[in-house]
Amino acid sequence: MKVTIRLFSVAKDLAGFREREIELPDPSNVSDVMTMLDGVDSRFADWRKVFRLAVNQEYVSEDHPLENGDEVAVIPPVSGG
């Protein structure tokens, strides 16, 4: 399946990209995306515990199953307002 990863703030800086489409085996869940990102930059794994995750613009947990066409966002601690 194909999913789009969107990164923001420190996650974007650590991984070096804002947005990327990736191929994943079926079935996959959000945790598989995070494991893939751990491989992009070793510091990502340290930050992982404070990142929240969203699929199609709704907060989810790491075991959330993915479907073809989903948009997965890595949400570092927010600082709006």
Add this chain to the structure above:
Amino acid sequence: MVRLITSPIDTQEAAESVRTPESGGIDVFIGTTRNQSRGRAVLALDYEAYEPMALKVMALLEREACDRWPLQRVTIVHRLGRVEVGETSVVVAVSSAHRKEAFEACRFLIDRLKQDVPIWKREYFADGSIEWSGEHCEPLSLTKLEE
């Protein structure tokens, strides 16, 4: 009504947008850029957002506030991009028949916005450094920041 804009926020317009004949009180919160953060002088903040989700979460917060308190109107406007010291970064305005609910709902909305809405700020310090600000974590200072 929830909005993300890149131009200066018209706070008067935001406050007036919630005025109705049924309202006895309007509470307005204005968030402004402070000239210091964690003991260091700040020149400006720069906000970025996961825009479609930020709007979605802001709308959910608006609905939650209207479910919990008897409000007539809610307006939330957040600015994106560079916001200089002294300028407004966010306005939350609510109207209700009575002031108690207006105060409570307005506080709820800004508190929850700061916890849940996917918006992030970079702090531009006077010493030239630029850091992401974040609750619950040490800010990360990076030499290669994507502009």
